[in-house]
Amino acid sequence: MKKVIMIILTLTLAIGVAYAADFTTYTTDELLGMRGTMYNATIEQRNALHTELTKRVEQMTPEQKQAFASRPAFAGRGMGRGMGNCPYRPN
Numbered sequence: 001m002k003k004v005i006m007i008i009l010t011l012t013l014a015i016g017v018a019y020a021a022d023f024t025t026y027t028t029d030e031l032l033g034m035r036g037t038m039y040n041a042t043i044e045q046r047n048a049l050h051t052e053l054t055k056r057v058e059q060m061t062p063e064q065k066q067a068f069a070s071r072p073a074f075a076g077r078g079m080g081r082g083m084g085n086c087p088y089r090p091n
Contacts, residue, residue, distance in 0.1 A: 023049055023052040028059070028060060031049060032053070032064060
């Protein structure tokens with residue numbers, strides 16, 4: 001019984017990661033817009049987004065390249081983000 005449960009869990013996880021990490025159908029601008037917004041995404045999903053963007057660097061416009069290079073892939077994750085990402089920061 002344990003083996004059956006483990007097989008089901010493994011397949012479910014594998015299917016979920018494969019489905020959720022397919023960014024090939026998105027435009028480059030859509031992918032760039034997703035950076036910094038995937039707070040509930042898994043590490044695999046974030047890595048897949050970064051990998052897909054990295055593949056597209058050669059076809060990016062100069063503006064898109066600047067947006068891609070403007071911050072690291074995991075910027076703003078976790079605690080210690082400071083006020084830079086706060087929508088209610090004082091002027």
